[in-house]
Amino acid sequence: MADNVKAIKKKDVKPGMYIRGYGKGSFLDPQVEVGRFIESFEDIEKYLPDDTEQVEILTDKFLDLPGKKEVKSKRTADTAARDLAEALPAARKVHDEAMCYVKKMISDIRTGKSIEVAAAESIVDQIIENVSVNKSALLTLSFLKNYDEYTYTHCINVNLYSVLLGKDIGLDRATLQQLGIAALFHDVGKGRISNKVLNKPGKLTDDEYEIMKTHSLLGLKVLSSVKGMRKEVLRGVVEHHERFNGTGYPRSLEGEGIHPFGRMIAISDVYDALTSVRVYKKAMTASKTLSLMYKWKGTDFDPAYFNRFVMIMGIYPPGTFVQLEDKRFALVLETNDDAPQKPKVKVLFDKKMRPVRSECIDLNSYGMEGQGMKVLCQTDPSELGIDMKRLAGFLT
Numbered sequence: 001m002a003d004n005v006k007a008i009k010k011k012d013v014k015p016g017m018y019i020r021g022y023g024k025g026s027f028l029d030p031q032v033e034v035g036r037f038i039e040s041f042e043d044i045e046k047y048l049p050d051d052t053e054q055v056e057i058l059t060d061k062f063l064d065l066p067g068k069k070e071v072k073s074k075r076t077a078d079t080a081a082r083d084l085a086e087a088l089p090a091a092r093k094v095h096d097e098a099m100c101y102v103k104k105m106i107s108d109i110r111t112g113k114s115i116e117v118a119a120a121e122s123i124v125d126q127i128i129e130n131v132s133v134n135k136s137a138l139l140t141l142s143f144l145k146n147y148d149e150y151t152y153t154h155c156i157n158v159n160l161y162s163v164l165l166g167k168d169i170g171l172d173r174a175t176l177q178q179l180g181i182a183a184l185f186h187d188v189g190k191g192r193i194s195n196k197v198l199n200k201p202g203k204l205t206d207d208e209y210e211i212m213k214t215h216s217l218l219g220l221k222v223l224s225s226v227k228g229m230r231k232e233v234l235r236g237v238v239e240h241h242e243r244f245n246g247t248g249y250p251r252s253l254e255g256e257g258i259h260p261f262g263r264m265i266a267i268s269d270v271y272d273a274l275t276s277v278r279v280y281k282k283a284m285t286a287s288k289t290l291s292l293m294y295k296w297k298g299t300d301f302d303p304a305y306f307n308r309f310v311m312i313m314g315i316y317p318p319g320t321f322v323q324l325e326d327k328r329f330a331l332v333l334e335t336n337d338d339a340p341q342k343p344k345v346k347v348l349f350d351k352k353m354r355p356v357r358s359e360c361i362d363l364n365s366y367g368m369e370g371q372g373m374k375v376l377c378q379t380d381p382s383e384l385g386i387d388m389k390r391l392a393g394f395l396t
């Protein structure tokens with residue numbers, strides 16, 4: 001450990017300290033980079049998960065807080081828009097390739113063919129590379145989804161959210177890839193469920209629900225026979241419906257008895273399902289989804305992973321559609337870490353949903369005196385009659 005690095009307990013962290021990271025460096029408690037000053041007691045809760053034990057600080061950096069003014073992002077909304085526009089073509093290419101792969105994979109399972117693992121590894125690698133360059137681009141595409149493609153977009157989105165979570169908690173590249181594979185394959189067992197049950201538009205009967213629940217074990221069965229499939233991938237797949245308090249299926253596993261992949265995929269799976277439109281339900285907005293899922297933290301979801309997930313996605317993730325305080329409608333370009341309620345956005349429509357000359361604004365510093373402007377509400381663009389794919393076109 002370098003001379004200027006000191007390991008301390010979370011309870012000893014104080015505002016003003018510079019946090020290099022936390023965690024002991026084991027698989028279950030990986031070292032996670034933080035790289036920022038803690039400016040308040042709220043920051044301690046915001047940047048360090050509940051179960052953090054060890055924190056590394058830099059002893060030669062300390063913030064003089066009393067005279068400190070609020071720091072606002074120096075990165076402009078125009079820069080964010082330009083970076084996103086530049087990153088979107090590559091992200092779209094990866095997304096399109098992932099869609100092709102998933103369509104073929106689902107068809108192969110239905111027809112009893114074997115799954116192509118090497119191709120899945122290549123897709124997951126590309127997704128990891130892509131989010132390392134620009135997280136916003138693939139996230140944007142994940143929110144601009146069409147409901148009729150849910151079966152496919154769900155596999156890709158659960159993969160994307162799980163990769164972002166795994167990356168954030170500091171998984172090494174090889175483990176991250178295996179997590180991505182498990183997330184991509186998490187519902188393969190549904191390929192062995194009859195269409196009558198799988199695509200039933202209404203509520204399932206108790207018997208049908210029991211049939212549906214077998215998809216975790218069916219997924220395990222399908223993937224166990226695939227050459228080269230890793231044990232942790234199988235656990236991620238079969239345990240993605242286990243719940244932290246032991247009320248899940250198929251084995252009612254509990255807490256850390258559930259493989260970390262299963263605990264991470266469970267969060268991504270529910271988040272994507274709730275934020276998606278289905279034949280029988282509307283999409284829930286990203287912000288409402290997080291507040292609903294918050295109620296299940298510690299019961300359904302691992303609280304430490306869920307806290308990290310909330311920080312990654314934020315209240316208004318890139319690609320979500322919002323109405324501003326001045327009633328105009330905009331697409332979120334990028335979140336502002338120091339002001340989650342005031343992201344950078346691209347204004348596209350006036351209050352009557354008439355297209356306007358697009359304007360990129362940083363809501364955190366908007367207005368004559370830079371006091372900012374808040375988001376009024378988040379809305380589902382498909383409910384306003386907007387073609388989701390056309391909406392993505394406004395960003396390039």
Ligand SMILES: [Fe+2]
Pocket residue numbers: 186187215240241
């Ligand atoms: Fe599932």
